[in-house]
Amino acid sequence: MKTVAVVGARPQFIKAAVVSRALSERCPDVHEVLVHTGQHYDANMSDVFFDELEIPRPDYNLGIGGGTHGQNTGRMIAGIEEVLLKETPDWVLVYGDTDSTLAGALAAVKLHLPIAHVEAGLRSFDRRMPEEVNRVLTDHVSDLLCTPTDAATRNLANEGIAGPQVVQTGDVMYDAARYYAAKAAAQSTVLERLQLTPGNYVLTTVHRAANTDDPERLRRILEGLARSPLVVVWPLHPRARQQLVSHGLRIPPSVMAIEPVGYLDMTMLEANACLIATDSGGVQKEAYFHRVPCLTLRSETEWVELVSTGWNVLVPSLVADLGQEVSRARIKPAEHPELFGTGDAGGHVVRLLKACHPTAPRSR
Secondary structure (H helix, E strand, C coil): CEEEEEECCHHHHHHHHHHHHHHHHHCCCCEEEEEECCCCCCHHHCHHHHHHCCCCCCCEECCCCCCCHHHHHHHHHHHHHHHHHHHCCCEEEEECCCHHHHHHHHHHHHCCCCEEEECCCCCCCCCCCHHHHHHHHHHHHCCEEEECCHHHHHHHHHCCCCCCCEEECCCHHHHHHHHHHHHHHHHCCHHHHHCCCCCCEEEEECCCHHHHCCHHHHHHHHHHHHCCCCEEEEECCHHHHHHHHHHCCCCCCCEEEECCCCHHHHHHHHHCCCEEEECCHHHHHHHHHCCCCEEECCCCCCCHHHHHHCCEEECCCCCCCHHHHHHHHCCCCCCCCCCCCCCCHHHHHHHHHHHCCCCCCCCC
C-alpha cells in the first residue's frame, strides 16, 4: 500500500509526524510519500519542525507560498495533481483545515483517489474564516473521516455525513503532546534563554487575518497585552510582523517579541505559562493538554468543548484588565475531562487505512 500525505503548515507537520511514526512502527510495508506545499516557507516555520519531530524530509517540496488564498490553492492543486499522477497512491492523507488541506483533497477527488481527512468534523460556523470553508469542503469529498472529538462527529452527522466512513479516532495532536513532552523537557532551553520563571509569564500567539489585517483590532490586542501584570512572550508569526509594520503599530515594551520557535520550545513555553492568549486552534488545544487556562482572541472557536470545560474563554478583543484574567488563571477549573482520546489516535488512523484499503478506484 502507498499513501501520499499533503502538508504545508506547522500544525500539519505535527499531525503528520504522529501518523508517519505509527505507519513506520506498525506497517513497515506501507510506502509513505510526503508532499510539502511550501505554505509555510520560512525556515523557522517549517524546517525546524521536520528536524525536531524526526519527520523524513519531504519527497516533494512544491515551494508554493506568499500569495493570496486563491492563488496559493490553485497552484497547489496543479502541483499536487502532478505528484498524484506520478505516484498513484492508494490513499491521499490530508490534515486539518489549511489551503494545503483543501488543495490536496480537490486534486485527489478529481483523480478518483480515496481521501482520508485527519481532524475531520470541526466547525466554527463562521464562513468568513478561510479555514472553515477549507474543512467543510474537504469533509464533503473525503472517503474516510477521522474525527477527534464527540462534537466533531456530531457536526458531520448534522450535515448528513455518517456511517462507517466516519470514525472517532481521538486527536493526533494529543498523541504528539504526550510523546514529545519528555523530549522537550530534556532538550529545550527556551526558558533559560529568555530568563523566564515557570508560571510567571503570559504566552500569546496572533496570526489570523481577522486580527492582524484590521489595524484597530490589532491595536486593541496590543493595548490589552500591555496591561498584563506579567511579562508577555510573543513568538511573532510572519503575518503579524508584516501587518504591525504596515499599520504603523509598535509592540509594547512589556511584551517580549521573539522569532517563531520550534515545536519543542513552544511546548515548553506553553506548559510553563500562567495563561495563554491565542487565536490559533492548535494552541488552544495544546493549552488544554498542558492544563494551562486559555483566552481565545476570537468570537468563536471550533473547539467548543474547551469553552464548556471552563479552561478556554472567548475574548474577541482583550479585556481592559488582563490582570483579572491572570488572577483567574491561577485558580484552574477543578475538572479536566479526557476530551481527545487516549493518546493513540495515530495508531487508530493507521489501522483504518489498512482495514479500509480500497481495491479499486472509486467512481464519484
